[in-house]
Amino acid sequence: MTVQPQQATTVPVYEDDPGFPPQVNMPVPHPVPQLDTQPFPTAIAETAPQPDSAGPGTEAFRYWVAADALSRAAQTWGPLVPAGTHWHPSVGRSLTAHLNAGDDLNAFYDRRGLWFFRRTVAGVAVAACESPEVVEHETGHAVLDALRPQLFNAASAEAAALHEAFGDISALLSSLRLESLRIAVLAETRGDIEQSSRVSRMAEQLGWAIRQGHPELVDRDCLRNMANSFFYRDPVLLPPIGPANTLSSEPHYFSRVFSGAFLKIVAGIFRQQDLHDQAGLANAAEIAGQLLVDAVVAAPVVSAYYAQVAGHMIAADLRRNGGRYGQSLRSAFIRHGILSLEAATSITEPQVARRSAGMAEATPGGGDDQGLMAVTIHGATYGVAQPLTLSAPADERRFGIAGSDPAGGSLRPADPERVATSYLEDLLRRGRVHVPEEHRTDAAFVDDNPSRLKTHEIARSTTGEGLVLVRRCFD
Ligand SMILES: [Zn+2]
Numbered sequence: 001m002t003v004q005p006q007q008a009t010t011v012p013v014y015e016d017d018p019g020f021p022p023q024v025n026m027p028v029p030h031p032v033p034q035l036d037t038q039p040f041p042t043a044i045a046e047t048a049p050q051p052d053s054a055g056p057g058t059e060a061f062r063y064w065v066a067a068d069a070l071s072r073a074a075q076t077w078g079p080l081v082p083a084g085t086h087w088h089p090s091v092g093r094s095l096t097a098h099l100n101a102g103d104d105l106n107a108f109y110d111r112r113g114l115w116f117f118r119r120t121v122a123g124v125a126v127a128a129c130e131s132p133e134v135v136e137h138e139t140g141h142a143v144l145d146a147l148r149p150q151l152f153n154a155a156s157a158e159a160a161a162l163h164e165a166f167g168d169i170s171a172l173l174s175s176l177r178l179e180s181l182r183i184a185v186l187a188e189t190r191g192d193i194e195q196s197s198r199v200s201r202m203a204e205q206l207g208w209a210i211r212q213g214h215p216e217l218v219d220r221d222c223l224r225n226m227a228n229s230f231f232y233r234d235p236v237l238l239p240p241i242g243p244a245n246t247l248s249s250e251p252h253y254f255s256r257v258f259s260g261a262f263l264k265i266v267a268g269i270f271r272q273q274d275l276h277d278q279a280g281l282a283n284a285a286e287i288a289g290q291l292l293v294d295a296v297v298a299a300p301v302v303s304a305y306y307a308q309v310a311g312h313m314i315a316a317d318l319r320r321n322g323g324r325y326g327q328s329l330r331s332a333f334i335r336h337g338i339l340s341l342e343a344a345t346s347i348t349e350p351q352v353a354r355r356s357a358g359m360a361e362a363t364p365g366g367g368d369d370q371g372l373m374a375v376t377i378h379g380a381t382y383g384v385a386q387p388l389t390l391s392a393p394a395d396e397r398r399f400g401i402a403g404s405d406p407a408g409g410s411l412r413p414a415d416p417e418r419v420a421t422s423y424l425e426d427l428l429r430r431g432r433v434h435v436p437e438e439h440r441t442d443a444a445f446v447d448d449n450p451s452r453l454k455t456h457e458i459a460r461s462t463t464g465e466g467l468v469l470v471r472r473c474f475d
Helices: 059-080 133-147 157-176 179-189 204-213 250-272 278-298 305-321 325-335 339-347 349-356 416-429
Strands: 010-013 028-031 042-044 095-098 107-109 114-116 117-122 124-127 375-376 386-394 457-458 467-471
Touching: 028 133, 028 157, 042 059, 059 095, 059 133, 059 157, 059 278, 095 133, 107 133, 114 133, 114 467, 117 204, 124 204, 133 278, 157 250, 157 278, 157 416, 179 278, 204 339, 250 305, 250 325, 278 305, 305 325, 305 339, 305 349, 325 339, 375 416, 386 416
Parallel strands: 042 095, 095 114, 386 467
Antiparallel strands: 010 028, 107 114, 117 124, 375 386, 457 467
């Protein structure tokens, strides 16, 4: 009698992250993932291996971990976005992931796809695509770009940081889709979801790898933690970069103010569920995700953008749930200074009704520069040979609200031109802008590390005169 080989129906995967040595996680069997699902079809550039039981360290294993995470992130956001949402047009029909894009400890989204890098550190092969949290973070950038393409080029630290927060929130919500992780996090936090846990700690292995060379740049047990107490400051007043235990305007670091509030919102909504079990946690995560999607679609991209998104989440809860979760939302945004006390109490049902009256229903997508304000500055100050145009955030706020002044009361949001120029200056100081030689002045500051990822470039304007600052990618 012969035994026919059977096609495996499961693949072994990591559910959130490989973990860092020696606290590595055990692979868990998952059903073979489906990538080509609506409204967010995904694909992988490399050829699919047989779904066999290949373990950690093999290319087959990395493929299935990445596929499982891509599919989970797409299915996390799919049901929450408005009908008709699709990837940004330059992405094409499917979002394609490239699992071996070169040597680095990083990954990025660039409107052509997702790119994952790898490097061996202290004898450990660290492949970004082998961390579901990293894959779900990058997929989050693509989802937000589908909903709000204006954020891609917006010259605003707060808009860029909201993108990073959305990436980490994408990883959190994707993790919370798994019953096994919901049970694990309820046990680890004894039901208090705002505590540090396996799902709040982002990218433990990548964090470990970066820590070997730059211990000050990451948390001691992960890359970033959504369980944090960072209090809002206007990013134009912050240094461009700093150690991980301080707040800086660098978007990944500044994102923690918003993602920290979001974790508290999930925790607060969970406390309001009838049952404090894993099913109640699944509900809470979905409710919070829905309010965030509603808010990013509706909120204008302005300076003090966090406050606008926060205000629109409170408004979305009034509309969808009759304000049932208003206290959880207000409390989280106040604790992180995203809304001042006066701002948080000013968003009431009559005000929301009045502001929404006569406004078209918010729709996802739209032109890349829709609602942004072109600001042209003197290039020479920044080592650029011609006038330089930046896409500054718009001027008009829907709710006249703002973040908290640490000294009390509300902050006055910086004007759009100051937001845009401070953003450009920070990018240059961090060495993140590619300035082609022909556009430089003799005195231009040139980053001396060619291996540093350039997230932006100075290019010739396609519509007007002079030069423009354009984004290449979100890492
Ligand atoms: Zn990112």
